[in-house]
Amino acid sequence: MSDLRELYQEVILDHAKRPRNFRIMPDADHQADGHNRLCGDKLRVFLKVRDGKVDAVSFHGEGCAISKASASLMTETLAGKTVAEAQDIFERFHALLTSPVEDDGAAESLGKLAVFAGVREFPVRVKCATLAWHTLQAAMAQRPDAPAAAVSTE
Amino acid sequence: MSMATAKPPAVAGTRPDGARPVFNGEKIRADFPILTTLCHGKRLAYLDNAATSQKPRCVIDAVTRYYQSQNANIHRGVYSLSEEATGAYEAGREAARRFLHARDAREIIFVRGTTEAINLVASAYGQRNIAAGDDIILSAMEHHSNIVPWQLLCERTGAHLRVIPMNDRGELCMDAYEKLFGPRTRFVSVVHVSNSLGTVNPVKEIVRIAHSHGVPVMLDGAQAAWHLPINVQELDCDFYAFSGHKTCGPTGIGVLYGKLNFLEKMPPYQGGGDMIASVTFEKTTYADVPHRFEAGTPNIAGVIGLHAALDYLAAVEGPEMLAHERDLLAYAQQRMAEAPGLRIVGTAADKISVISFVLEHVHPHDIGTILDGEGVAVRTGHHCCQPVMDRLAIPATARASLAFYNNQADVDQLVAGLRRVLEVFA
Ligand SMILES: Cc1ncc(COP(=O)(O)O)c(C=O)c1O
Numbered sequence: 001m002s003d004l005r006e007l008y009q010e011v012i013l014d015h016a017k018r019p020r021n022f023r024i025m026p027d028a029d030h031q032a033d034g035h036n037r038l039c040g041d042k043l044r045v046f047l048k049v050r051d052g053k054v055d056a057v058s059f060h061g062e063g064c065a066i067s068k069a070s071a072s073l074m075t076e077t078l079a080g081k082t083v084a085e086a087q088d089i090f091e092r093f094h095a096l097l098t099s100p101v102e103d104d105g106a107a108e109s110l111g112k113l114a115v116f117a118g119v120r121e122f123p124v125r126v127k128c129a130t131l132a133w134h135t136l137q138a139a140m141a142q143r144p145d146a147p148a149a150a151v152s153t154e
Numbered sequence: 155m156s157m158a159t160a161k162p163p164a165v166a167g168t169r170p171d172g173a174r175p176v177f178n179g180e181k182i183r184a185d186f187p188i189l190t191t192l193c194h195g196k197r198l199a200y201l202d203n204a205a206t207s208q209k210p211r212c213v214i215d216a217v218t219r220y221y222q223s224q225n226a227n228i229h230r231g232v233y234s235l236s237e238e239a240t241g242a243y244e245a246g247r248e249a250a251r252r253f254l255h256a257r258d259a260r261e262i263i264f265v266r267g268t269t270e271a272i273n274l275v276a277s278a279y280g281q282r283n284i285a286a287g288d289d290i291i292l293s294a295m296e297h298h299s300n301i302v303p304w305q306l307l308c309e310r311t312g313a314h315l316r317v318i319p320m321n322d323r324g325e326l327c328m329d330a331y332e333k334l335f336g337p338r339t340r341f342v343s344v345v346h347v348s349n350s351l352g353t354v355n356p357v358k359e360i361v362r363i364a365h366s367h368g369v370p371v372m373l374d375g376a377q378a379a380w381h382l383p384i385n386v387q388e389l390d391c392d393f394y395a396f397s398g399h400k401t402c403g404p405t406g407i408g409v410l411y412g413k414l415n416f417l418e419k420m421p422p423y424q425g426g427g428d429m430i431a432s433v434t435f436e437k438t439t440y441a442d443v444p445h446r447f448e449a450g451t452p453n454i455a456g457v458i459g460l461h462a463a464l465d466y467l468a469a470v471e472g473p474e475m476l477a478h479e480r481d482l483l484a485y486a487q488q489r490m491a492e493a494p495g496l497r498i499v500g501t502a503a504d505k506i507s508v509i510s511f512v513l514e515h516v517h518p519h520d521i522g523t524i525l526d527g528e529g530v531a532v533r534t535g536h537h538c539c540q541p542v543m544d545r546l547a548i549p550a551t552a553r554a555s556l557a558f559y560n561n562q563a564d565v566d567q568l569v570a571g572l573r574r575v576l577e578v579f580a
Pocket residue numbers: 204205266267268269270297299300345347348349374376377397538
C-alpha cells in the first residue's frame with residue numbers, strides 16, 4: 001500500500017521505539033487512565049500544572065506504535081503550554097486526523113504533530129492517535145489529589 | 155515450536171504420498187464469490203474465519219429466493235405461501251437436528267446466535283435452578299459471551315463463578331476441574347473450541363465428570379461446529395450452541411440444542427406471539443417446546459440460509475476436509491515460524507486452525523494495519539477473551555484463523571505480509 005509509509009513515518013517509528021517522557025510521575029497533581037478497548041491499548045498520563053501552565057507531563061503504559069508515538073510527541077509539544085493552548089492544539093490535531101480534505105496550513109501550524117496526517121487514510125487508527133490526548137483532557141479536568149480519572153475511546 | 159501437529163507439511167489437497175488430489179480446494183473456492191474480491195488492489199487472503207465465515211453462493215441464493223418468491227410469515231396463515239414458508243422454516247429445524255445428531259427436532263431452538271443461546275439458558279434454566287450460594291463452573295478460556303450471562307445470573311441470584319484454570323499452552327487443567335465440584339455446584343458451561351487459542355477441549359470427559367456429580371453441562375460450539383463433526387448424543391451434553399454466521403450461514407441466526415427433558419421444565423425466555431397456547435388477561439399458557447422459546451416472528455430467511463449452509467457443509471465435510479485443514483494448519487505454523495521474533499500463543503496438543511501470535515516489538519494492531527495493506531485480513535485485539543490475555547500476560551494478539559476454503563497461497567501471502575511488517579519495524 002502506497003500510504004503505509006505515510007502512516008509509519010520515521011518520526012513515528014522513532015517515538016514508538018524510544019518514547020520520550022515515558023515514566024511514572026509519582027508527584028503528579030493530575031493523572032488519568034486511557035483505554036482503547038478495541039486493541040487493548042492502556043496508558044496513563046501524568047501532569048503537573050503551575051499557574052495555568054503545563055509544568056511537567058509524562059505517560060506510561062502499553063500501546064501500538066501510533067498511540068505510543070502520539071503520546072510521546074504530545075508530551076514534547078505540551079511542555080510550557082497553557083491549559084487553553086493545549087486544548088487548542090488538540091482541537092487542531094483532531095481536525096487534522098478527521099477532516100475529509102487535506103489542509104496543509106493546518107498541518108504546518110501543528111509542527112511535529114503534522115507527521116500524523118497520514119492517519120487520516122486509516123480511520124480505524126484515529127482512536128490510537130487520539131487516545132493520549134483524550135486521556136490528557138481527562139487528567140486536566142481532574143481535581144488535584146482525586147483518584148485517577150478514566151476515559152475510553154470506545 | 156513444539157506443536158504436536160508440526161509434521162512435515164503435506165501439500166494441501168494431495169495425499170501425504172503426493173499421489174492424487176483428495177480435496178478439490180479450487181472447486182470449493184469457486185463456491186465463495188467473495189474470495190475473488192480485491193482488497194487494496196491485491197488478492198484477498200481472508201484469514202479471519204473465527205470471527206465470521208464467508209458464505210457460499212448456495213446460501214446467498216437460498217436467502218434471495220426466499221425473499222423473491224417465498225416470503226410470508228409462518229405459523230399463522232392458512233394461505234399456501236405462508237404454509238410454504240412454515241414448511242421451509244421447520245425443514246431448517248430438521249437440518250439443524252441432523253447436523254448436531256440430536257434425537258428429536260424439538261430439541262432445536264432457533265436464536266440469534268451463540269450469545270443469545272447462552273443468555274437463554276442462563277436466564278430460563280438459571281431462574282429455576284440456581285440460587286444464592288450455588289456454584290457455576292466456567293473455564294479460563296471462555297469468550298465473553300460465555301462469561302457475562304453467567305455473571306448477570308450471579309448478580310441476580312447470589313451464585314458464584316468457579317473457573318477451570320489452564321496451562322501456558324492453553325490446555326485446561328483437568329485435575330483442577332474435578333476439584334472444583336462441591337455440594338453446591340449446579341452448572342458447567344465450557345467452550346468446545348477456543349476462539350483465541352484454537353484449543354479443542356476434552357468436552358466428552360468434561361461432561362462425564364460433571365454428570366458423575368449430577369451437574370448438567372452446556373457447550374459453546376461457536377468455533378467447533380464447522381471444524382469438527384458434532385454429535386450431541388455421543389457428547390451427552392445437556393445444551394449445545396452455535397452461530398449460523400460461523401458455519402457458512404447468515405448472520406442473526408443460531409441454534410440452541412437442549413435435551414428435551416431440560417427444555418420441557420424451563421420457563422419461557424421472552425414473551426410474545428408464537429410462544430403461547432392461549433392468552434387472556436388473567437392467564438397465559440405457553441406453547442410446547444421448541445416454540446415456547448421462539449417468541450415473535452423469527453428470522454425465517456436466516457433459518458432458510460442456515461439450512462442451505464448446513465447442507466453445504468454436510469457435502470464438503472469429511473476426512474478429506476479435516477485432513478486439508480490439519481495440513482494447512484501445520485504448513486501455516488511452520489511458515490510463520492520463519493518470521494524472527496514470532497511466537498504462537500496457544501500450542502495445545504489438540505487444536506484446530508486458529509493461530510494467535512505476537513511479534514516481538516510490534517503491537518498486534520500495527521501488524522493488522524500492515525497486513526491489511528497486503529490484502530490479508532486477520533483479527534487483532536483480545537478476541538473477546540480478556541481473561542485469556544490476562545492469564546497469558548499479553549495485552550492482545552494477532553490471529554489468523556483458517557477455513558477449508560483457504561489454501562497455501564493465502565498462507566504464503568500472510569508470510570509475505572509478516573515480512574513487510576518486519577521491514578517497517580526493522
Ligand atoms: C467461542 C465463541 N463463543 C461465542 C461467540 C459468540 O458468538 P455470536 O457473536 O455469534 O453470538 C463467539 C464468537 O465470536 C465465539 O468465538
